[in-house]
Amino acid sequence: MSAVYCGSKRSYFEDIPSPPSSKRFRCYSPSESPIWSSPPSSPLDQLRSAFPHLELTVLVKALEEHGNDLCAATRSLHSEEKKAEELANKESHAVAGGTFSADSDNHQASGDDWVALLIREVTQSTGIDDAKVRAAKVLQSLEQTLSSRAREEAGKIFQEEKVAVQQQVEDLMKDNTVLKRAVAIQHERHKAFEDANQQLELLKQLIPQYQEKIRNLEMNNYALNLRLQQAEQGNSC
Template sequence: MSAIVCGKRSIFEDLPTTPSVSKRIRCSSSPSASSPPPPSSSSSSSPARFSPPRSFPASASASAFASPSQSSRLIDHLRALFPDMDGQVLERALEECGDDLDSAIRSLNELRLGTVDRKAGSVAGTSDIPSSAEANLQLQSQGVVTNNGEIGDNNLPNDGADWVELFVREMMSASNMDDAKTRASRVLEVLEKSICARASAEAAQSFHQENAMLKEQVEALIQENAILKRAVSIQHERQKEFEDNGQELQRLKQLLSQYQEQLRTLEVNNYALTVHLKQAQQSNSIPGRFHPDVF
């Protein structure tokens, strides 16, 4: 849009300055009066059609019209700005505005917007699919930014290329600099909210995924903890059994030592009894032998 405005200014600098009164007369006159006035000393319009009524000389009226080369340059500039419009429409708009480039551009923008509105209204009554590129542009623009400045979420672009295309179309549809600023601010506001919404959705999705992953890890840790608890309980039971076996072994060792002590005592007693028995046998023996038939 800035390039278009710069182009306008360069064209204005190249054009010769014309009286502002003649511009007002030509812009306010009807299409039938848009043809060049005859070179005469009479007034260019009657007092009944213009307020206040003034008479202008023929030299002033003739100087208000541009040369054919300048008109062709203006038409070429308009054709570059509006490539989809017919050349006759551009020439007629330039003639109606008295070779004023700014007024002609404004008039052509209003004409194009009005055509798009009519096409969009007719298409909305018959079908939901646009019948032309301009109607599609208007519907897409209304789907993103409404007339009240509110945001519509029906036809939001999906990627960066669509946003760039929408921004360029909005700038091409602007009638002046203020309209371009308003459209740009609305599109940027919608883009910002779309980015925030998408970032929030992605953050929520990543949060849910991380939460699900953490839940799986917690479940795996719970299972591992249960297995470890079971292993610890088994090990504890084995340790307790080993301790019981050790205590039983110690008790048996003590009994064995006691039995060995008793065995040694019994052996000593047995030996003492054997010695006493031998001594008793030796002391009680009768010397000599008698025949048993004596008695």
């Protein structure tokens, strides 16, 4: 911020040159160190040098309100700029959190709300440079809000996909359990079938032996019948 010169009260439209050797006390902003130099030609010129980003009408009004007192006008303009900056920061932080102000009923900011905020900040600016600063803060807050919303949406989608994957894993585990039981039952049935086949093969091997025994029994039975008939004939004679 350029330093301004504190001179005696006089009309800011006057142009009274100061002697080259004279030096006057200058009013500085807190962040600046004092530098001695030749004074500007008028209080208005000094204010224009100190506040190049402000409109001329604003500077004239400040001088008029403080009776052409350069130091008082300078302090007033510094105070107004500080208040405007604090207000812009407060509104930007409020927008970044998803709300505009306490009376906005904490509603979620929409596209129209952001446009309205940008227009309000630009119209309340004191000059082109101030408008650029305010617009940049609004756009920065918008970017932060969009990034935050994007992270929230990504987190929600990730959580939903995680739940869906967990459900699929649980379903697969259930299906796997059912499949294992089906395999175990099939294995038992296959084992029982193999046992039955072994018993059948064993019975097939025993069939010839039983057939031989049956033939022997039939022959013995036939021989006994012949003897019985012979014995009956001998008794009848």
